Amino acid sequence: AQTVTQSQPEMSVQEAETVTLSCTYDTSESDYYLFWYKQPPSRQMILVIRQEAYKQQNATENRFSVNFQKAAKSFSLKISDSQLGDAAMYFCAYRGGAQKLVFGQGTRLTINP
Amino acid sequence: DTAVSQTPKYLVTQMGNDKSIKCEQNLGHDTMYWYKQDSKKFLKIMFSYNNKELIINETVPNRFSPKSPDKAHLNLHINSLELGDSAVYFCASSYGLAGAGDTQYFGPGTRLTVL
Numbered sequence: 691a692q693t694v695t696q697s698q699p700e701m702s703v704q705e706a707e708t709v710t711l712s713c714t715y716d717t718s719e720s721d722y723y724l725f726w727y728k729q730p731p732s733r734q735m736i737l738v739i740r741q742e743a744y745k746q747q748n749a750t751e752n753r754f755s756v757n758f759q760k761a762a763k764s765f766s767l768k769i770s771d772s773q774l775g776d777a778a779m780y781f782c783a784y785r786g787g788a789q790k791l792v793f794g795q796g797t798r799l800t801i802n803p
Numbered sequence: 804d805t806a807v808s809q810t811p812k813y814l815v816t817q818m819g820n821d822k823s824i825k826c827e828q829n830l831g832h833d834t835m836y837w838y839k840q841d842s843k844k845f846l847k848i849m850f851s852y853n854n855k856e857l858i859i860n861e862t863v864p865n866r867f868s869p870k871s872p873d874k875a876h877l878n879l880h881i882n883s884l885e886l887g888d889s890a891v892y893f894c895a896s897s898y899g900l901a902g903a904g905d906t907q908y909f910g911p912g913t914r915l916t917v918l
Contacts, residue, residue, distance in 0.1 A: 790851060790859055
């Protein structure tokens with residue numbers, strides 16, 4: 691069974707600085723996708739970014755980018771120019787052939803003004 | 804123009820009661836899901852339906868019964884509620900089974916509290 695691990699329960703960063711959230715996963719599949727979801731206090735789950743495992747190029751979405759290391763099974767999220775609105779729980783998720791999302795434990799990100 | 808909606812958003816009930824949570828999506832997706840988020844924020848799949856057919860049933864007690872009247876709706880019925888059922892329940896949807904890359908879009912969640 692696939693597992694996803696987020697080893698940082700909490701992180702904090704100064705506004706306008708850069709922060710990196712870590713995620714590792716375990717799978718024997720070769721075709722899969724990885725996602726980062728954001729859950730602000732409103733509780734809504736919001737897709738931040740996704741990465742196809744067959745693509746070597748790291749995905750980027752504005753201030754959000756990933757560092758995907760397939761051999762190391764690592765998928766970290768970098769947030770540049772952090773803003774107060776980035777404060778939230780961040781979940782790393784895996785989706786393979788079973789079609790279900792497997793989530794990590796989450797990282798609570800605090801932005802200090 | 805809510806894409807995935809759930810009702811109710813909050814549900815407080817007594818142990819032993821039966822309750823339902825409704826989910827509707829207007830994205831034209833074929834696949835819908837129920838996830839449970841526990842008090843430690845851990846999210847786990849419960850069920851998945853594709854075109855009204857159950858495709859994932861993830862070791863959930865049989866007190867939980869999903870029902871899909873059509874591909875735009877997936878309701879969750881819970882019998883004989885227990886304290887441990889208290890959680891946030893999320894509905895999600897995606898285009899279908901065509902590959903693992905379909906992005907899942909989530910509803911706002913339903914916070915269930917069992918007293």
